[in-house]
Structures are given as C-alpha cells and as structure tokens.
Amino acid sequence: MAKFRDVAAFDDSASSGYTMLPWRFTSLDDERYVATNMAGEYLAMSREEIFDFASGRLPANDDLYTDLKSRHFLIDADTDVAVDLLALKVRTKLAPLANFTGLHIFVTTLRCEHSCPYCQVSRANDDKREFDMTEETAMRALDLVFASPSPAIKIEFQGGESLLNMPMIRFIVAEALRRNATAQRNLAFVIATNLAVLDEETLAFAREHGILMSTSLDGPADLHNRNRPRPGKNSHEKAIDGIKRARTALGHYNVGALMTTTAASLSRPREIIDEYIRLDFGGIFLRPLSPYGFAIKTKTYAAYDQRKWLNFYFEGLDYIIDLNLAGHEFIEHYAAMVLKKMLTPLQTSYVDLMSPAGIGIGAIVYNYDGTVYASDESRMLAEMGDTTFALGNVHDNNFAEIMLGEALLNPLEQSFAGSVPGCSWCAFEPWCGAEPVFHHATQGDFVGKKPLSSFCTRNMSVFRGLISRMEADPEVRRIFERWANIV
Numbered sequence: 026m027a028k029f030r031d032v033a034a035f036d037d038s039a040s041s042g043y044t045m046l047p048w049r050f051t052s053l054d055d056e057r058y059v060a061t062n063m064a065g066e067y068l069a070m071s072r073e074e075i076f077d078f079a080s081g082r083l084p085a086n087d088d089l090y091t092d093l094k095s096r097h098f099l100i101d102a103d104t105d106v107a108v109d110l111l112a113l114k115v116r117t118k119l120a121p122l123a124n125f126t127g128l129h130i131f132v133t134t135l136r137c138e139h140s141c142p143y144c145q146v147s148r149a150n151d152d153k154r155e156f157d158m159t160e161e162t163a164m165r166a167l168d169l170v171f172a173s174p175s176p177a178i179k180i181e182f183q184g185g186e187s188l189l190n191m192p193m194i195r196f197i198v199a200e201a202l203r204r205n206a207t208a209q210r211n212l213a214f215v216i217a218t219n220l221a222v223l224d225e226e227t228l229a230f231a232r233e234h235g236i237l238m239s240t241s242l243d244g245p246a247d248l249h250n251r252n253r254p255r256p257g258k259n260s261h262e263k264a265i266d267g268i269k270r271a272r273t274a275l276g277h278y279n280v281g282a283l284m285t286t287t288a289a290s291l292s293r294p295r296e297i298i299d300e301y302i303r304l305d306f307g308g309i310f311l312r313p314l315s316p317y318g319f320a321i322k323t324k325t326y327a328a329y330d331q332r333k334w335l336n337f338y339f340e341g342l343d344y345i346i347d348l349n350l351a352g353h354e355f356i357e358h359y360a361a362m363v364l365k366k367m368l369t370p371l372q373t374s375y376v377d378l379m380s381p382a383g384i385g386i387g388a389i390v391y392n393y394d395g396t397v398y399a400s401d402e403s404r405m406l407a408e409m410g411d412t413t414f415a416l417g418n419v420h421d422n423n424f425a426e427i428m429l430g431e432a433l434l435n436p437l438e439q440s441f442a443g444s445v446p447g448c449s450w451c452a453f454e455p456w457c458g459a460e461p462v463f464h465h466a467t468q469g470d471f472v473g474k475k476p477l478s479s480f481c482t483r484n485m486s487v488f489r490g491l492i493s494r495m496e497a498d499p500e501v502r503r504i505f506e507r508w509a510n511i512v
Contacts, residue, residue, distance in 0.1 A: 043081070043090075043101040046111060050075055051452040059492055064114035065366055065455035066096040069496050114370040121372050122381070126428075127175040128374070128388035130401060131166060131197060132183050133158050134190035135393060139219055139255045142287075157190045158393040163197050165419035166391035171204055172424035177211040181239075183390075183401070188218050191227055198234055215239055220267025221255060228274040238271050240264060242282040242304070244290060244297035252287050268304060282306055286313050291333055294341035298355075302348075308356030311341050313483070315402060315463070331479045335486050346494065349504045360491060361508035366456045367491070368509040375458075376400055377480075380442040382459040384414065385433045395419040397427050399436070402462045414462055436461035439471040447475030453488045457481075 050060040050070070058075050061067045070078070070089065077083045078098075083090050085101070093099050097111040135156035170178060180201060182194050198214055205212045214236040231238065242264055243252045249261040271280045282304075284290075284297060294311070301309045313334045345357050362373040376383030384399035391397055395418045398404040403414030414436070417427040427433070440461040442448040448457070463480050464473030475481045495502040 043083070043085075043094075043099040045078070045081075045099050046097055046107065048098050049450060049452040049454070053489055053492060057496075059452055059489075060098065061452045061455055062096065062098055062111065063455065064097065064111055064118065064370060066098070066114075067367065067452075067492065068092055068096060068098070069492060117370045118366075118372045121374070122386065124175040124177070126173045126386060126389050127177050128179050128181060129166075129170045129173075130181045130183055130388060130390040131158065131163070132185070132390065132392045132404070133187045133193045133197075135185040136189045137185040137219075138189075138221065139186065139253055139260060141253045156185070156393055158193050158391075160193070160196055162391075162393070162395045162419060163193060164200065165395060166397075167197065167200055167204065169389075169391070169397070169419060169424050169427065170201070171208050171210070175210070177213075178205075179213045179215060181215040181217060183217045186219055186222065187216055188222050188227060195230060198230075198236070202234070213237070218267075219253070219255075219260065219264065220271065221260065221263040223267045223270065225270075228270060231271075232274045236275070237279045237281070238275065239281045239283065240268065241284070242268075242301070243284045243287070244293060245300050248289060248293060248297070251289055252285070265304070277305070278307075283310055284312060286311065286334060286337060291337045294337050295344050298341055298344055298348075302353070302355065307354070308358050308361070309341075309345075310358040311338050312359070313338075315405070331482050331486075335483065338487070339490055342490070342494075346501055346504065350500060354507075356508050356511065358512065360487070360505070361512040363456055363487060363491060364505050364509035365512055367488075368506055373512070377460055377463075378456070378458040380454075380457065380459045381437050382440055382461050384436065384462060385416065385428060386437070389416075391419060397422070399433055400462060402466075406462060406466055411466070413465060436465070436471040440464070445472045447472075447481070451475075453485055456488055457484050 046062060048060055048062045050058045053059040053069055057069050057071060059067055059069055060075065060078075068089075074083075074089055078089070078093065083093070090099075094101070094107065097107040097114070100107045136154070170180065180197065182197070184190075187194065194216065201212060201214075214234060215238070216231065216236055217239045220238075220240050230236070241253060243249045246261040249264065250258055253260045255263075268280055268282070282301070290297060298309055342357050342360060345355055348355050362375045362378055365371055365373050366378065372379070374383075374387060376387040379387050384403065388400055389397060390399075390401055390404050392404060396407070397416045397419060398407065399414040399416055406413070407415055414432065416422075416430060416432050422430075439445070440459040442454050442457055442459045445459075448454050448459075451457070460480050461471035464478060465471055467479070468474060468477065473480075491505065495505055
C-alpha cells in the first residue's frame with residue numbers, strides 16, 4: 026500500500042464529494058447571505074459561495090469548506106462525526122423541555138397606586154381588597170407548583186403592586202419553604218415591585234429568605250415620572266430610593282430593573298442607558314411595548330411602529346457597544362439572549378425566544394382569583410376579554426388537566442416554529458421563538474401571517490443587525506461572545 030496518496034487527490038478541480046447536512050439561508054444585506062443549520066450555527070457567505078456549496082462544487086481546499094465542515098454543514102469521506110455532534114447540540118438546546126415549568130408567577134393583588142398609561146393589566150384602586158389573592162387560592166396554586174417536575178422552581182410575585190398584599194407574600198414563602206423541605210427543589214423567590222411602598226419590615230423579610238427584587242426604571246426622572254405617574258409625581262424618586270435601600274439590604278446584584286419603551290423614550294436611548302449606568306446596573310433590556318391590556322385601551326401601544334423602535338434599539342445597542350469598546354462592560358440583555366442561541370449550544374429561558382413556545386412550559390401564571398394562564402401576556406390578553414389562554418382554575422383543575430388540556434396543547438402544536446409556514450424554511454428559525462399569544466392578539470390565530478408580523482420584523486432585523494456587527498469587527502464579536510456566556 027502506498028504511504029502517500031496520489032497527487033490527483035489534491036487536485037483543486039476535483040469534486041469535493043461532500044454531503045450537505047440540513048441547512049437554510051437568507052439574505053444578510055445587499056451582498057451577503059447568512060446560512061444556518063439545525064443547531065443554530067451560522068456562516069456569512071457571498072451569493073457565489075452559497076451557489077457553489079449548494080451545487081456540490083465547493084473545493085475541499087477552500088477555507089469556506091473547512092468552516093462549513095467544522096460547523097456541521099457538511100460531511101465527507103474523511104469523517105461523519107458532524108452528524109453526531111449536530112444531534113448532540115440539538116438535544117442540548119431542547120433538553121430544558123424535559124424540566125417543564127420552572128417559573129411560577131403569583132398575582133398577589135391587582136391593587137396599585139401607580140397609574141401607568143402603558144400598563145398591560147387593569148389595575149384596581151389600592152383600597153379594593155376583593156382583588157387580593159386568598160390563602161386558599163395560594164395553597165391550591167402551590168399544589169400545582171410542586172407538581173411540576175422541574176428541579177428548579179422560581180416563584181415570582183406580581184401585581185398590581187405586589188407589596189400591597191405583603192401578608193400573602195409572607196404566607197406563600199413560608200408555605201413553599203415548608204413543602205420544599207420534602208420536595209428538595211432549587212427554590213428561589215422574586216418580588217416584582219415599583220418600590221414606592223417598600224418598607225424596612227419587607228426588606229428584612231426579603232433579606233432573611235434571600236428574595237430578589239425586580240423593579241421598573243424607564244430612564245431619567247422626567248421620563249420615568251411621565252411614563253409612570255403616581256400621587257405626588259415622585260415615582261422616580263421613590264424608585265431610586267427603593268433601589269438604594271434594597272441593594273443595601275439584599276446585596277447590589279440582587280436588585281434588577283426593567284424599562285419599557287414608550288413614544289417619549291424613542292429619542293432618548295443614550296439618556297436612558299446613561300441612567301442605568303449612573304445607578305451602576307450591569308445592563309439594560311431595551312424592551313418594546315406589547316399589544317395587551319391597558320396599553321391598548323389608552324392607545325399607548327399604537328404610539329409608535331416597529332421601524333421607530335428598531336431605530337431606537339440599534340442607536341442604543343451601538344452606544345452600548347462603544348461603551349464596551351472603551352472598557353466599560355455593560356450588556357443589552359435582549360441581544361445577549363439572542364446571542365446565547367447564536368453562539369452557544371444552550372437555550373434561553375426567555376419565553377419569547379422559545380420554540381416550542383414558552384407558554385405553560387417556560388412560565389405559568391396564577392391570578393389572584395385562581396385562574397391559571399399560560400403566560401403573563403395571556404393574563405394581559407384576558408384583561409381585554411379574551412380568555413383563549415386561560416388554562417383552568419386552581420380550585421377546579423389539577424396539574425394534568427391544566428398542562429395537558431387543549432387550551433395549552435393546541436397553541437403549542439400549531440405554532441411550533443420548526444413546522445409552520447414562514448418559519449420552517451427561515452434561516453433565523455433556530456434563534457427565534459414561537460409566540461402564539463402575540464399572533465393571536467394581533468392577527469387572530471396562533472401562527473399568524475409572518476410577512477405581516479411585527480414580531481417577525483423585529484426579530485429578523487435584530488438577528489441581521491447582530492450578525493452584521495460581529496462580521497464587521499472582531500472586537501465586537503468578542504464582546505458578543507462574552508454576553509452570550511453571561512446570561
């Protein structure tokens with residue numbers, strides 16, 4: 026047997042003899058395309074490179090051939106290990122499905138002393154206690170929480186203003202801890218609050234039980250007060266004071282903040298980001314409004330379109346990139362969650378980017394009256410009179426009836442991005458999510474017409490924007506890789 030192969034084996038003109046693994050492509054810009062495989066690995070390619078690869082004419086000595094092979098786009102006579110590696114990455118991304126529901130949201134009350142025009146739920150005056158969760162309802166809801174097979178359970182308290190029913194939060198925490206002594210889950214608690222009614226007794230309780238706090242911060246004082254009015258016109262002052270006191274009691278990194286983009290925010294992305302930096306937050310989620318609840322009634326949702334939000338988003342993202350390039354580490358959290366799907370074999374827990382959809386699987390909501398909803402957005406939709414995603418009631422239904430009922434299984438089956446028109450052949454499908462609640466709210470069905478979907482328009486623009494920035498600057502790619510491995 027010859028020790029070396031014949032020189033003909035290295036002939037550039039010889040056929041490569043490779044087999045393509047499943048892949049898709051779409052335009053990236055006027056000159057380039059982006060190709061993806063089932064695991065979300067991607068490559069930016071020219072039109073000619075796409076054509077050569079698809080037609081089986083890509084030479085084996087081409088650098089692109091090596092890249093495609095290493096990222097599991099092809100196999101050849103040298104090795105077929107790519108098939109096993111691709112399968113492993115796909116299994117890794119889907120593995121969290123086996124854990125089922127990990128986030129359980131308790132709406133302790135609808136009462137609230139703020140009157141935010143973009144609020145996505147119908148709030149109640151803070152003296153109307155008939156909108157408070159009862160102990161009986163909480164006990165029944167906890168039955169469902171601990172019926173979930175998830176090894177990690179997070180209970181989040183929402184409202185209204187959740188702290189207006191602090192006795193219920195105390196009750197649920199105590200009862201959950203009692204049950205967990207037997208269940209032995211990785212149990213965590215989060216209080217979502219505007220911080221305006223935060224007192225020292227609550228802080229002491231949160232510190233004792235390791236409870237995290239999440240609040241709203243829409244930007245500088247004038248913008249925050251305009252977006253989130255309350256008696257005294259001091260919501261920003263209350264929020265900042267609450268953040269400082271909560272950090273002192275709970276630890277700096279145990280207090281998070283979330284902003285919502287209104288029409289008044291669109292011209293001020295840098296000021297909003299600067300406010301988060303001034304308060305020493307490590308990142309920001311540049312979040313658009315959602316088409317639900319009070320935000321629709323007050324016409325706040327219609328105040329701007331996707332194009333305006335995308336301009337706002339990318340101005341903010343580029344400013345954050347410049348900050349990082351200058352040495353100040355700061356994250357845009359939506360980009361980081363997308364990049365986690367792009368650059369790692371892992372899945373994000375953010376419901377909007379999950380496929381199958383995250384409703385029910387990623388999170389579930391127990392309303393103050395015991396109604397169980399597939400997601401927080403489902404509860405908001407019900408506030409508009411549409412109970413499509415109401416899964417049952419803790420007083421009437423058990424875990425199996427709620428989680429295996431048609432109200433949840435139908436939208437999950439119909440909207441799975443891997444098999445629906447407009448998604449199944451989209452190159453961005455491995456990074457995107459199925460959002461049946463959004464499409465039902467805006468188009469009247471779980472799937473929606475994708476060319477008319479603002480959800481699709483927004484995500485495809487973000488995907489293209491992230492790839493373009495990575496491809497243009499290796500330093501930006503290194504920043505993005507760090508973000509992907511932090512969230």
